[in-house]
Each structure stands twice: as C-alpha cells, then as structure tokens.
Amino acid sequence: AKRQCPRHFREEEEEIGESKFKKTIGGRRSVILESEGEEVEEIEDDHDLSASDDDIFSDEDGKEVSVKDILTNFGSPKQEQGDDGQPLPKKSTEGDNSYLSQTRFDECSISPLTLRGVKAAGYERMTQVQESTLPLILKGKDVLAKAKTGTGKTVAFLLPAIEVVSKLPPVERDQRRQPINVLVVCPTRELADQAAAEANKLLKYHPSIGVQVVMGGTRLALEQKRMQTNPCQILVATPGRLRDHIENTPGFATRLMGVKVLVLDEADRLLDMGFRKDIEKIVAAVPKQRQTLLFSATVPDEVRQICYIAMKRDLEFINTVGEGTEETHSQVKQMHLVAPLEKQFSILYNILTEHISENVDYKVIVFCTTAMATKLVADLLSELKLNVREIHSRKPQSYRTRVSKEFKESKGLILVSSDVSARGVDYPNVTLVIQLGVPADREQYIHRLGRTGRKGQEGTGILMLAPWEDFFLSTIKDLPITKAPLPTVDLDTRKKVERALGHVELKNKESAYQAWLGYYNSNKNIGRDKYQLVALANEFSRSMGLDNPPAVNKLVLKKMGLNNVPGLRAK
Numbered sequence: 001a002k003r004q005c006p007r008h009f010r011e012e013e014e015e016i017g018e019s020k021f022k023k024t025i026g027g028r029r030s031v032i033l034e035s036e037g038e039e040v041e042e043i044e045d046d047h048d049l050s051a052s053d054d055d056i057f058s059d060e061d062g063k064e065v066s067v068k069d070i071l072t073n074f075g076s077p078k079q080e081q082g083d084d085g086q087p088l089p090k091k092s093t094e095g096d097n098s099y100l101s102q103t104r105f106d107e108c109s110i111s112p113l114t115l116r117g118v119k120a121a122g123y124e125r126m127t128q129v130q131e132s133t134l135p136l137i138l139k140g141k142d143v144l145a146k147a148k149t150g151t152g153k154t155v156a157f158l159l160p161a162i163e164v165v166s167k168l169p170p171v172e173r174d175q176r177r178q179p180i181n182v183l184v185v186c187p188t189r190e191l192a193d194q195a196a197a198e199a200n201k202l203l204k205y206h207p208s209i210g211v212q213v214v215m216g217g218t219r220l221a222l223e224q225k226r227m228q229t230n231p232c233q234i235l236v237a238t239p240g241r242l243r244d245h246i247e248n249t250p251g252f253a254t255r256l257m258g259v260k261v262l263v264l265d266e267a268d269r270l271l272d273m274g275f276r277k278d279i280e281k282i283v284a285a286v287p288k289q290r291q292t293l294l295f296s297a298t299v300p301d302e303v304r305q306i307c308y309i310a311m312k313r314d315l316e317f318i319n320t321v322g323e324g325t326e327e328t329h330s331q332v333k334q335m336h337l338v339a340p341l342e343k344q345f346s347i348l349y350n351i352l353t354e355h356i357s358e359n360v361d362y363k364v365i366v367f368c369t370t371a372m373a374t375k376l377v378a379d380l381l382s383e384l385k386l387n388v389r390e391i392h393s394r395k396p397q398s399y400r401t402r403v404s405k406e407f408k409e410s411k412g413l414i415l416v417s418s419d420v421s422a423r424g425v426d427y428p429n430v431t432l433v434i435q436l437g438v439p440a441d442r443e444q445y446i447h448r449l450g451r452t453g454r455k456g457q458e459g460t461g462i463l464m465l466a467p468w469e470d471f472f473l474s475t476i477k478d479l480p481i482t483k484a485p486l487p488t489v490d491l492d493t494r495k496k497v498e499r500a501l502g503h504v505e506l507k508n509k510e511s512a513y514q515a516w517l518g519y520y521n522s523n524k525n526i527g528r529d530k531y532q533l534v535a536l537a538n539e540f541s542r543s544m545g546l547d548n549p550p551a552v553n554k555l556v557l558k559k560m561g562l563n564n565v566p567g568l569r570a571k
C-alpha cells in the first residue's frame with residue numbers, strides 16, 4: 001500500500017505551484033521537490049549562434065556595454081592572449097590542486113582491497129576533508145564535516161564506512177535478514193545514484209560487500225527483490241523512499257538493526273523541516289549504538305544546534321573551509337545582474353550565446369526557481385536553437401537518469417534545472433552556472449554555484465534577479481560577488497526572443513505562472529503583500545508574452561491563500 005504520510009512530506013505530492021515551503025530552522029525555507037510529471041519528449045537541436053557577440057547594451061547611465069564586456073570583466077575566463085596576440089595555451093582542465101592534501105592514500109591505514117579500489121578510481125592523494133576526517137571516523141567518532149563543494153566529501157564518508165564493514169565478522173550466508181551495516185541518506189535521487197556509483201568504484205576489489213540504492217521513482221518491489229537477492233551491507237537512500245521501506249518492507253526494520261554507520265549527506269538540507277519527520281523516523285529505526293557522520297558544504301549555525309538529533313555529544317566538528325574564509329571557491333568568478341523581468345529572457349539568451357562563442361567546451365547549468373519555470377526556459381532556449389536539456393522533479397525518473405548521465409559525460413550542452421541538481425551532483429567541467437530568480441536561501445545559492453569550480457577548476461557564476469529580488473544580495477554580501485552593469489536589449493534580440501516565446505505552448509506558460517505564484521507567495525519578503533505579489537505575477541506573465549495573466553484553478557488559489565485577491569483570475 002502506498003505510504004500515507006502527511007501531505008507535505010510525500011515525494012509524489014500533487015501540484016500546488018510546483019514547490020512548497022515549510023517554515024524551517026531559523027525561518028529559512030526548505031523546498032520540497034515535486035512529483036512525477038507527464039512524459040515530455042526530449043528536445044534535441046543543433047545550435048546556430050545567430051546572436052552576434054557585439055550585441056550592444058547600455059548600462060544605467062547610458063554607457064554602451066556589450067555582453068562580451070560583461071563576461072570579460074566579470075565572467076567566464078577569457079582565452080588568454082600572449083603579447084603576439086596569439087591565444088596562450090589553456091590552463092590544464094585539472095585546476096589548482098589546493099583541494100588535495102599532501103597525504104597519499106597508500107600512506108593511510110586502509111585495507112589493501114580498499115586501497116586497490118581507490119587506486120583504480122584514479123585517486124592518489126587525499127583531499128583536505130578526506131585527510132581530516134578519515135582518522136577520526138576510523139576511531140569511531142561521530143563527525144560533522146564542512147568542506148567546500150567539489151572537494152571529495154562522498155569518498156570522505158564512503159571509504160571509512162567500507163573499512164568498518166570489511167572488519168565485521170562474516171554473517172551466516174543463509175541468514176534471511178542479512179544486516180545492513182551502513183546507511184547513507186541523500187536528499188535527491190541523482191545524489192543517491194551518484195553516491196552508490198562512487199561506492200561501487202571503491203568496492204571493486206571487495207566482492208563480498210555490496211551496495212544497493214532505494215529512491216523515489218523506482219518500483220518498491222524491484223528494490224525489495226534487489227535487497228533480498230544481492231549483498232546489501234551498504235544502503236544508499238532518499239528519505240521518503242527509505243521511510244516507505246521501513247513501514248512496508250517485511251523484515252527491513254530488522255535489517256536496519258545491523259547499522260553501524262549512519263551518514264547524512266547534504267546534512268543541513270536533510271535536517272531542514274522539509275525532511276525532518278522522515279529523518280526522525282530513520283534515526284529511530286537504527287541502533288542508538290552507532291557512528292553518525294554528517295557532511296555538507298554549508299553548515300548554518302542552527303544545524304549545529306540540532307545535529308544532536310542524530311549525533312553523540314562528543315562529536316568532532318571538522319571545518320576545512322576555515323573560519324572567516326568564503327564558503328565559495330576563489331577561482332569561481334561570481335557576479336549578479338539586476339534586470340527587469342521583461343528583459344531577462346533576452347539577457348539570458350545573449351549571455352549564453354556569448355559564453356558559447358567564447359568557450360568551445362561550454363557546459364552550462366541554468367537554475368530556475370520551480371520545475372515548471374525550468375520547463376518554460378528549456379522550451380524557450382530550444383526554440384532559440386540552443387543545445388538544451390532539462391531536469392526537474394516533474395520528469396519521470398528514467399528521463400532524469402538519462403539526462404543526468406548525458407550531461408555528466410558531455411560538453412557543448414546547456415542543462416536547465418530545478419533544485420534537483422542544486423546540491424552534490426558531480427558534473428565535471430561545468431563552465432558557467434546561471435541562477436534565474438531568487439534562490440531558496442543562501443545555502444542553495446552556494447551549492448548551486450558549487451556545480452562549477454569543482455576539484456580546483458575555474459568557473460563562472462551569474463545570479464540574475466529582478467529589482468524586487470535584490471534583498472537577497474544582503475544574504476551573500478560576504479561572498480566575492482560583483483555587480484555587473486545592467487545590460488539593455490537591442491531590438492533584434494528582443495524580437496528574436498519574442499518570436500521564440502510565441503512558439504512556447506500556452507499550457508507551459510500557464511503552469512509556469514502558477515508555479516511562479518506558488519514560489520513567491522511563500523517567499524517571506526515578496527509573498528507578504530498579496531497585492532504587490534499579484535502585480536509582480538502579472539509582470540512575469542507579460543515577460544512570457546501573455547498580455548492577460550492566466551486563470552488559476554480556484555482550489556489551488558485557495559490553498560495558496562490567494563482566493564479573492566483582486567487581479568488574479570480563478571477557473
């Protein structure tokens with residue numbers, strides 16, 4: 001039977017404005033990603049770059065500034081020119097190695113079989129976080145670890161966990177309820193898949209140790225069969241689906257009594273109110289006598305106060321970011337653009353075509369605020385003949401898995417994504433991250449930006465906000481982010497984008513409008529004044545080329561507390 005749980009925790013939640021916010025720790029919101037959507041055929045297009053890179057803009061005081069100027073002064077690393085004007089050799093794709101420590105894996109006290117797996121994975125030296133946490137974890141300590149994005153946190157918790165399992169006494173083969181010894185919880189399906197794949201790499205020479213993954217979007221019965229018929233000392237899971245198994249899979253709760261190590265990856269996200277009930281249920285289902293490891297690139301103070309839900313008092317807090325230094329990477333250029341909604345699609349198009357013309361190996365992620373905004377932007381950019389894929393929680397899992405794998409292995413591609421790709425996903429060589437609209441909170445901004453600049457590589461981050469979203473900048477003012485001049489749009493580009501918008505299906509615009517309402521209605525800064533919210537929603541509607549804002553299902557308006565607000569049309 002389908003797990004019946006409070007509506008705001010179900011992964012397969014019916015649609016209200018795409019994403020829901022629950023009051024969370026310290027008033028920060030958590031976004032719970034939404035349910036499967038109907039299958040939409042994948043969009044495949046070659047891109048012809050017709051927008052010339054000398055598209056001229058003028059900044060607030062009328063100074064002419066081109067997108068090339070913006071990106072050169074603030075954005076993607078230019079092809080360095082020598083004195084003779086010839087391009088200098090590109091920096092190695094492997095960035096600076098400062099994320100690596102001096103300690104080699106073969107100097108550590110790990111088992112020969114594990115060491116073989118590490119070497120086969122191509123890892124020679126430990127990263128800072130791996131060097132700092134391994135000895136403590138092998139000593140049995142609970143560890144709360146904070147380390148920048150893309151610095152090897154997954155291996156940092158998997159490697160010692162495998163060592164723990166490899167030292168356990170063998171269990172009788174026929175034992176029906178083979179114990180699960182390590183439980184790794186990840187907030188999204190792509191992350192769970194990725195962690196399981198990393199574990200399999202490290203287990204290459206441990207034939208008797210197996211890892212299984214359970215997550216929403218796959219059949220429960222298939223997972224139950226796999227866990228019964230294959231070695232499953234290590235289980236990687238998303239919270240909702242794990243809770244399903246605890247409640248509905250016979251014998252599963254017994255197997256969890258064998259857990260020696262519990263790992264919460266992206267811990268601050270998992271301890272947010274959005275997952276809190278699931279996490280409490282999971283913690284209650286594993287032995288109190290265990291080791292608990294929490295890892296993330298961001299550990300807000302309130303998380304340190306509540307991590308005791310799951311951890312021993314004498315936990316070790318490892319912070320390789322270092323107090324007082326930025327939580328983002330210095331080799332990633334960050335900038336923000338404040339532009340009215342009516343210009344944003346055109347500015348986005350110019351930034352992308354400029355970046356593509358400057359970077360033959362371009363690999364871009366465009367983050368949008370909701371699943372339906374993601375779909376709209378992906379459709380628009382495809383109409384503009386860019387090479388685009390989309391990934392969000394309204395896509396079937398098979399599609400998400402396929403697109404995630406393709407993007408991981410490709411260059412010359414733009415991935416338009418909701419927050420399913422905000423944290424943890426390891427896409428190598430991403431050259432540019434664009435964030436459209438105010439992020440859910442500061443942590444989400446940092447994690448999204450962290451999709452580029454991994455393993456010491458260079459990258460660029462652009463945050464595009466509407467004037468009424470610039471309050472967000474105060475939450476990231478400590479980060480090395482610069483303001484780019486406001487570009488305006490030349491007529492040709494505006495017309496080209498308007499024509500493309502005209503080909504985007506009306507129902508996608510209607511869904512994006514409803515999702516927009518859901519997202520900003522829940523934003524404590526913007527959702528407070530309902531009349532202003534409606535006026536801004538109409539601005540968003542016009543930016544999609546709709547003169548009249550779409551009508552919204554009256555039940556949905558009611559659930560948003562927006563019924564009877566003048567200016568909204570109910571149907």
Ligand SMILES: Nc1ncnc2c1ncn2[C@@H]1O[C@H](COP(=O)(O)OP(=O)(O)OP(=O)(O)O)[C@@H](O)[C@H]1O
Nearest residue numbers: 123125126127149150151152153154155297424426
């Ligand atoms: N010791 C190592 N040497 C070289 N590469 C490594 C090492 N450890 C991990 N990696 C690689 O570094 C990349 C980033 O690792 P990982 O995804 O675990 O980073 P992360 O710190 O978890 O990032 P995020 O905060 O975004 O989740 C991966 O491609 C991984 O294979």
